Amino acid sequence: MKKLLILFSFLAVSITFAQKNNDQKAVSDASEKLRLAMISGDKTILESLILPELTYGHSSGHIDNAKEFVEKLVSKQSNFLNIENTNQSIQIVDKTAIVRNHLYGKTADLGKEPGEVNLDILYVWSKTKSGWKLLARQAVKVEKK
Template sequence: MIKKLIFAMSFLMALSVSGQKKNDKDIVTNAAEKLRLAMISGDKSALETLIVPELTYGHSGGHIDDATEFVDKLVSKKSDFVTIDITNQNISIVGNTAIVRHHFYATTADLGKAPGDVTLDILLVWIKVKNDWKLLARQAVKSEKKK
């Protein structure tokens, strides 16, 4: 009888953990979408609510922004994303960390310049802070073609 009770409790706990991971994946998916929209709009408060102060934001050309630089470039339109399309997104949850990989295709108009195209593969690292997921790190690498 005790073995059956222990088995039943273990099964319920496993279902609960599995359900939480699915819920976390949904929340991270939503956070990544909010980040995409905030990067297009350049909305300072939206950007700041999605990141931690320790953010490290790596560009495909090798430059690394901190949280302040990341926000300032988007707000000032020094980095101006007209469109951002994300495909092939994959999310893995490990404890309180989410690893997100996706393909990133964007049209840019940095500081009002003629539109440009950016094709990248992105790695995002999100951490759970209380009940919210916040961006801790981002690294981009150049990609050959739109996937």
């Protein structure tokens, strides 16, 4: 009986570890899809990756809701020519993922000169029946050294 209890304990730990690794991979994949969709401005993909309750904080302090976030990217009001994410970390807590990374991007927003953004980002992803969805994002400017 003792051996059976040890075996079940080992299996439970193994399954939990495997699930956490699967979740981290799924969140990483969703983050990459979001990066690509932000560059392309693909409305269908953007909408598939976010929750309707999205709160999207810009480094300027402005906060977009889900509709504003999508419309700005689709209309090229917010136009990323490229985005490079580095130093990404993912922490899973139950059905929530906390993702931090550094974002460097080149922009060509409508009505503005081409520019660059250098930001540290915090993303909050929520696990739903249809996969990981972005619930919140907050950016802060990185000071030039």
